[in-house]
Amino acid sequence: MIRVGVCGLGMMGNTHLDVYSQMEGVEITAVADADPDRLSGKERAGGNIEGQAQGGFDLEQVERFSDAGALIKEGAVDVVDICLPTPAHLRFAVQAMEAGKHVLIEKPVARTLDQAEQLVAAARRASGMTMVAMCMxxxxxxxxxxxxxxxxxxxxxxxxxxxxxxxxxxxxxxxxxxxxxxxxxxxxxxxxxxxxxxxxxxxxxxxxxxxxxxxxxxxxxxxxxxxxxxxxxxxxxxxxxxxxxxxxxxxxxxxxxxxxxxxxxxxxxxxxxxxxxxxxxxxxPNMGYQHELAYFIDCIRNGRTPDVVTVEDAATSxxxxxxxxxxxxxxxxxxxx
Structure with a gap:
């Protein structure tokens, strides 16, 4: 069983929760968001196309953190899925990599090219898999x-x-x-x-x-x-x-x-x-989210470095x-x- 923690409960975080919850051999074990209403499930971010952020996952089933850093440090997770605001990607993705987690980073990979290049370097040092969610x-x-x-x-x-x-x-x-x-x-x-x-x-x-x-x-x-x-x-x-x-x-x-x-x-x-x-x-009939997350999980399960999209690709974009x-x-x- 691959245990996943999702950081950020906006549109993409909720979309990823929907997808993970339907995958065999995957368990969502933790979520993190600084907004207490989102963390409690009182408020749910919606999507801009049909099928996004359906909100079907019950947040009360998992451990909830108000800080992504705490989830990375204390959560029982193998995968950290970063769906936080773009300026926070570098800090928490690097923290997750250094903690030995597999890391998925929502697009864009970073706010600036300099930050993206730091992520490329960190991913090369990391023991776990890293992929950027370029869903197209x-x-x-x-x-x-x-x-x-x-x-x-x-x-x-x-x-x-x-x-x-x-x-x-x-x-x-x-x-x-x-x-x-x-x-x-x-x-x-x-x-x-x-x-x-x-x-x-x-x-x-x-x-x-x-x-x-x-x-x-x-x-x-x-x-x-x-x-x-x-x-x-x-x-x-x-x-x-x-x-x-x-x-x-x-x-x-x-x-x-x-x-x-x-x-x-x-x-x-x-x-x-x-x-x-x-x-x-x-x-x-599925969207790209189902295919990209299934691909990343399969790479982890089989010890295969993701190559459909790499951190270097995302930095180049x-x-x-x-x-x-x-x-x-x-x-x-x-x-x-």
């Missing part, structure tokens, strides 16, 4: 795209466009640009990470965006420059009107087909063949995000080494 690498329809790109199933990619926009989630943390990093870091990083997962680190980025809800970048569009892919862009933001639904999409134009994903569609993934036929691709933000601020194309 595991999301049904997105894992399909990664395979299609790698195997050139429909030929080379001519263009790839990703879009992830929503209304602002509200709350003190997300209103503080210094803390959350704005939508560029907290939301858009999903697509920045997936772009580099599919195509590698871009040679340069050209970004435009603006701030409206916070003093960080709240809405951004980026062109990622590659020598072998003519056009790769991504848009991300949380500056839409309050009634605007969460939107998660891509359109990828291959030589022989065009793949279109829309989370809100009845059939989220549609493949338009060059010959004129249109095909709805059947997808696993943060490098690209910081270049994008610099491009927005300066109005210039920013080169990546």
């Amino acid at each position: 690498r595991f999301w049904p329809g997105w894992d399909w795209l990664k395979q299609a790109v790698d195997q050139k199933t429909y030929g080379s990619v001519h263009a790839a466009t990703f879009r992830r926009v929503a209304a602002h989630p509200g709350g003190a943390f997300y209103l503080n640009g210094d803390a959350c990093g704005g939508a560029a870091l907290d939301l858009h990083i999903h697509d920045t990470d997936f772009v580099q997962y599919c195509f590698g680190v871009p040679a340069a980025v050209t970004s435009r965006g603006y701030s409206t809800v916070t003093d960080a970048v709240d809405h951004i569009t980026t062109q990622y420059h590659y020598d072998d892919v003519p056009l790769v862009t991504a848009e991300g933001g949380w500056a839409m009107a309050s009634s605007f639904p969460f939107t998660m999409q891509y359109a990828v134009n291959f030589e022989k087909a065009t793949a279109v994903f829309d989370l809100a569609a009845e059939h989220p993934l549609t493949l338009h063949h060059a010959g004129g036929d249109t095909q709805a691709i059947e997808l696993d 943060l490098t690209v995000i910081e270049a994008e933000v610099e491009s927005v601020r300066t109005g210039r194309t920013v080169t990546l080494s």
